[in-house]
Amino acid sequence: MSTATVTPDLTPSGAVSSATSVFYFLLLPALVLWYAYWTISRKHMNELAEKIPGPKTLPILGNALEFLGSSPEIFKNVYDKSFEYGNVVKMWAGPKLLIFLMDPRDVEIILSSNVHIDKASEYRFFKPWLGDGLLISTGQKWRAHRKLIAPTFHLNVLKSFIDLFNANSREVVEKLRKEIGKDFDCHDYMSEATVEILLETAMGVSKKTQDQSGYDYAMAVMKMCDILHQRHTKVWLRPDIIFNFTKYAKAQEKLIGTIHNLTRKVIKRKRVDFEKGIRGSTADVPEELKTKNYETKTTNSKTVVEGLSYGQSAGLKDDLDVDDDIGEKKRMAFLDLMIEASQNGVVINDEEIKEQVDTIMFEGHDTTAAGSSFFLSMMGIHPDIQDKVVQELDEIFGDSNRPATFADTLEMKYLERCLMETLRMYPPVPIIARQLKQDVKLASGDYTLPAGATIVIGTFKIHRLEEIYPNPNKFDPDNFLPERTANRHYYAFIPFSAGPRSCVGRKYAMLKLKILLSTILRNYRIKSDIGEKEFQLQADIILKRAEGFKIKLEPRKRLVKA
Numbered sequence: 001m002s003t004a005t006v007t008p009d010l011t012p013s014g015a016v017s018s019a020t021s022v023f024y025f026l027l028l029p030a031l032v033l034w035y036a037y038w039t040i041s042r043k044h045m046n047e048l049a050e051k052i053p054g055p056k057t058l059p060i061l062g063n064a065l066e067f068l069g070s071s072p073e074i075f076k077n078v079y080d081k082s083f084e085y086g087n088v089v090k091m092w093a094g095p096k097l098l099i100f101l102m103d104p105r106d107v108e109i110i111l112s113s114n115v116h117i118d119k120a121s122e123y124r125f126f127k128p129w130l131g132d133g134l135l136i137s138t139g140q141k142w143r144a145h146r147k148l149i150a151p152t153f154h155l156n157v158l159k160s161f162i163d164l165f166n167a168n169s170r171e172v173v174e175k176l177r178k179e180i181g182k183d184f185d186c187h188d189y190m191s192e193a194t195v196e197i198l199l200e201t202a203m204g205v206s207k208k209t210q211d212q213s214g215y216d217y218a219m220a221v222m223k224m225c226d227i228l229h230q231r232h233t234k235v236w237l238r239p240d241i242i243f244n245f246t247k248y249a250k251a252q253e254k255l256i257g258t259i260h261n262l263t264r265k266v267i268k269r270k271r272v273d274f275e276k277g278i279r280g281s282t283a284d285v286p287e288e289l290k291t292k293n294y295e296t297k298t299t300n301s302k303t304v305v306e307g308l309s310y311g312q313s314a315g316l317k318d319d320l321d322v323d324d325d326i327g328e329k330k331r332m333a334f335l336d337l338m339i340e341a342s343q344n345g346v347v348i349n350d351e352e353i354k355e356q357v358d359t360i361m362f363e364g365h366d367t368t369a370a371g372s373s374f375f376l377s378m379m380g381i382h383p384d385i386q387d388k389v390v391q392e393l394d395e396i397f398g399d400s401n402r403p404a405t406f407a408d409t410l411e412m413k414y415l416e417r418c419l420m421e422t423l424r425m426y427p428p429v430p431i432i433a434r435q436l437k438q439d440v441k442l443a444s445g446d447y448t449l450p451a452g453a454t455i456v457i458g459t460f461k462i463h464r465l466e467e468i469y470p471n472p473n474k475f476d477p478d479n480f481l482p483e484r485t486a487n488r489h490y491y492a493f494i495p496f497s498a499g500p501r502s503c504v505g506r507k508y509a510m511l512k513l514k515i516l517l518s519t520i521l522r523n524y525r526i527k528s529d530i531g532e533k534e535f536q537l538q539a540d541i542i543l544k545r546a547e548g549f550k551i552k553l554e555p556r557k558r559l560v561k562a
């Protein structure tokens, strides 16, 4: 009879298999413990969320299936759903609690706060591209950089950009000539122009010194936004560990390469100029477009124009409205100041400059490209309104072909109302999201937003609330007549957000858009075969028309040249 002796298997593979058994033996209790901890730690959030209305959820997935489909389908689905509930709605994207706020009183609590300033975790997908730039950074870093950057968009600096706004607008008019009579997508032209204007103004480098076109950069940004939108709406693409194995990760790497290539070159160019003692923009402006030849008294006066003319309700103020030194202090343009501040390396280092340049290049072009394309679409669809804009421009410029001065932009009151109405109906940034660190009691009803929730401020929906804007789907520039705006809640119109994290480029955007759009309208009549009902809206970070911004152009007769 043989006796079997059991000897421990001391070979390396035996040791590994024992370790594996121990691992699996411990894994289950660890998971159970983690799940128990997770459930308990979320109890408070779940209890408060329970009281907030929202669509029915599926186990594990929550409402994630609402975000399936193409971009326009998702947009339509979520917007249509919003009518089934009140102005506070919750949804679950898997385990993530999203609470949508649509009442201006609630929005004020979040946006005016100096506490609830953290961006939602969804903004982290921007990191490989924008790093810790102003849009997504938080805490002390955001505060210090905001303080540094906001003054570079002061009205005094913006006035020095007027000639470049004019020169670039004229170039767009020339480029558009080949499209006369055709149905074409004006967004392509607006994207290229807004990139090039940013290069020559805020960055202060001539576009001629760049071997990469503004168009290539803008297209790379558009594709990047599409990828980010996929990650926002498809829960399975959120974890890096999965995303990195998808085709999107490869595409993203390439696109970021194109985008960073431009920003690196811009900074390099600026540094060379800076070392040579050159300050300000090196871009040329033809003599006939220099507004000093046409300046009036108003242009030189200490004009303070706040509120609506610069994109926000008259009663709102932010750090862009500080006017303690009008006309006294020489303020610097964005990249000049960044380079100067970095010389001692304390306020901002080289990597941080790159992050801020990437941020301003993105935020500064895609938003205004969408805003101007929606404006032109509106002009094409509403010829009677376009005629009134042109009549105002004729009153300002007569039959002269002279460039627009700062004083002229103050006279463009009706154009400004059309621009405001465009930003109301088609806000380029259709939602804003924040991460709550503490509970917040709402003003509109007996709800408390729990810490840990992602708060989504639904700008698009707020701008179309019937109780605030009667007949909200009608394009009506008179919505911005002073008598109509006077009694409206300040937070009922927030295309540039509001409060401490408002858009630093709001005044820049308004001034540039007035010059760009008035120049186009002085030269072309816009037509459109498509009505607003046929728009297919999509919100790939920035609101767009999925079918493209199709318009037609007819040249206007000019009687006399300047």
Ligand code: HEM
Binding pocket: 134, 135, 136, 146, 202, 359, 360, 363, 364, 365, 367, 368, 371, 427, 428, 429, 431, 432, 433, 494, 495, 496, 497, 500, 501, 502, 503, 504, 505, 506, 508, 509
């Ligand atoms: C029509 C044009 C524009 C619109 C509608 C717009 C809208 C907005 C909105 C809604 C925000 C807040 C975003 C959020 O909290 O998620 C924002 C932030 C920002 N915008 Fe704009 N923007 C426009 C043009 C510009 C321009 C021209 C620039 C720069 C030249 C710019 C630079 C920024 C920056 C840096 C931030 C982040 C500010 C911070 O967090 O402190 N934007 N913008």
